[in-house]
Amino acid sequence: MNSSALSGLRNVTWCDVIDAARKLSSAGRQPNGDFCTNVDARGIALAILSLDGCFVITNGSAALLFGYTNEEMIGRPLMTMAGSHAKRQILNGLSSCAKGESLSFRTSLYRNDGQPCAVVIRQQPIAVSTGDVSAILVAFEEPLRARPSTSAASSRDESRRRRHYTELMIAQERERRRIAFELHDGLSQALAFVKLTVEDALLGLHGGRFVETRERLDAALVRVREVICDVGQICCDLHPIVLDRLGLVAALASLCRRAEEQVERIRVRFDCRVREDDVPGTLKADIYRIAHEATSNALRLGSVCSIHVILDRVEEGIMLTVKDDGAGFGSVPVTADTGPDNGLGLLGMQQRVESAGGHFVIESDARCGTLVSALWAR
Structure with missing residues (x-):
């Protein structure tokens, strides 16, 4: 592990990362509209870089986007994946983030197999409690460029269909x-x-x-x-097979039972306030994955006594809430972790929720525990 990659993270907590992720999401996409976020089953490709541009932590989507394992990504300088032009862009981005400025730019990076990969890099500085920037949260997005219409009378709906088709092809x-x-x-x-x-x-x-x-x-x-x-x-x-075998409601109940059996003296309660038919089939896999990620995060902290999973039908739509009574992971220091539950997994699901028209919130406090909430509008 590159020691310089870790040195800048000594004071970074997950509360700082959550705040950076919130800013990254609220910043939105660039106004030119010719790229979008394509997420796989694991969510958006996310990574945390040290100020000198080394990968400190990465989720599975980011590692697989570039053809590496998580272990191979940790400590790797981003510059080693870039050509001469991209290196200048990356240096400019690192410099801007060190000053506390967020930045998005389109570039091309090289995958592990030597093939170029066009990406849009969105960088958000991670500031600690003192206000100093100690690391950088990075989202990697794949640009889309829809084919221009050959007919002057082509409607906006047709352009949207073309765009969605392109998104689908890249996602596949x-x-x-x-x-x-x-x-x-x-x-x-x-x-x-x-x-x-x-x-x-x-x-x-x-x-x-x-x-x-x-x-x-x-x-x-x-x-x-x-x-x-x-x-x-x-x-x-x-695709979680358990959804086909049991349905979403029974699958979530089974998930909670298994989580409770996994760790002694932890109560995991499932409160379902919807019928199976109330939930659109296109949302069921995402709901299950988020519940799984949130409960896994809670169990990983070890200071939790109870976890409450709620699936509800509210006026605005379908809402999933996962609440625990632990010390919160916001104050937990960020460390290099190559495991699937390294903390970025849950944050990576945010873009997946929002790409389906939903709203995603993470709140973590040492006194109140952690609350993960996802709302999908009707």
Whole structure:
């Protein structure tokens, strides 16, 4: 891990990151309207950079956008992914953020496979309690340029349909790229390890080395179990199968039961005030993922005694609320974390909610705990 990447984060808390994320979201997109945020199942691509431009923490969407694992991204200078023109833009962006100024710009970065990737980089300085800027929150967006209409009489609705079609195509390509990456760098390597281990075990069996053979088979069995879990996670990222089997209401109830069983002395209560048919099918996967992310964050803190998940039908639309009574994660210091629950997962869901016309709020306080709320208008 690059020590300079961590040095600037010693005073940064998640409260500071949440505040930066709120500002990043409220700033909106550039007025030219020729790009938009395409999110995959895990939400928008987010990362936290040190002031010298090194990745300190990144979510899965950002890592997979550029063809890396989370571990490979941590400590990597953003400059190493840029050409000469992009380097000048990045340096300008780092300089602006160090002065407390947010900045958005279009550029091209190189993926792990050497292929260029056109992105819009939105940077928001992360200021600590003293007002000093200690890190930078970055959102990576993929630009869209709709094909110009060939007919002067083309309506605005037709332009919107073209744009939505383009967005869909890029989003699908991102999902294909993500799946291919996980299959190649995850499952294929794991299965190759199992194959070699079993082959060695067979040689040991024929040679009479029974103790060694048993150890190798035990190792292979452990890896097979991990592969099964990985496959389940990939399937869940694509579409939570439990939604098809149980429906949203039952799936959320099951999620709360499993969360309660996962940690002793924690009560997880689910309060459902809607019928299954009240929730549009297009929202069910997002609602489930946000509830999962929010409960996982609460459990990860360890200071929580109770979690309350509420799915309600209000006048404005469908509302999901996840409330805990913990110490809040706002005061928790930000550290390099390559795990899936590194804190950026929940923030990454904000753009996913807003892209579906919803409103997303995170509030975290040491006295009142954490409140995660998502509202989708009717």
